Amino acid sequence: MFYVFLLVVAAIGVGVYLTFVFQNVPGMKEERLGTLEPLPADLGSWKADSESESAQAASKEGLIREVRLFYDERRERLFEQVRYRRESDSEIVRVEPDRRVKRRRVRPA
Numbered sequence: 001m002f003y004v005f006l007l008v009v010a011a012i013g014v015g016v017y018l019t020f021v022f023q024n025v026p027g028m029k030e031e032r033l034g035t036l037e038p039l040p041a042d043l044g045s046w047k048a049d050s051e052s053e054s055a056q057a058a059s060k061e062g063l064i065r066e067v068r069l070f071y072d073e074r075r076e077r078l079f080e081q082v083r084y085r086r087e088s089d090s091e092i093v094r095v096e097p098d099r100r101v102k103r104r105r106v107r108p109a
Contacts, residue, residue, distance in 0.1 A: 034105035036104070036106070039069075040069055047067055048066055049066065054082075062087050063084040063086060063087065066082070066085060079101065080099045080100075080101050082096040
């Protein structure tokens with residue numbers, strides 16, 4: 001039983017150590033885990049979506065589905081935002097909740 005306790009304490013110690021090292025040593029996270037893939041070039045611009053099932057359902061209702069990628073610099077996260085506009089007067093009818101887009105890590109070659 002003592003050995004199990006010792007292993008748990010060691011695992012917690014390693015976890016705390018790695019957390020502090022990855023947060024405080026510059027370049028450590030990028031060296032060990034890789035850098036995040038670059039942000040898309042069309043970041044922040046609304047684009048009409050016509051291929052997805054949601055867009056086709058919206059077009060039957062007389063709506064245009066628009067999608068954009070938004071980068072929250074404070075939290076360093078990428079989100080997909082969706083809004084629906086009326087075709088006749090371009091008024092925004094509804095919006096979907098933001099969906100987080102996970103960026104992959106790219107290891108250096």
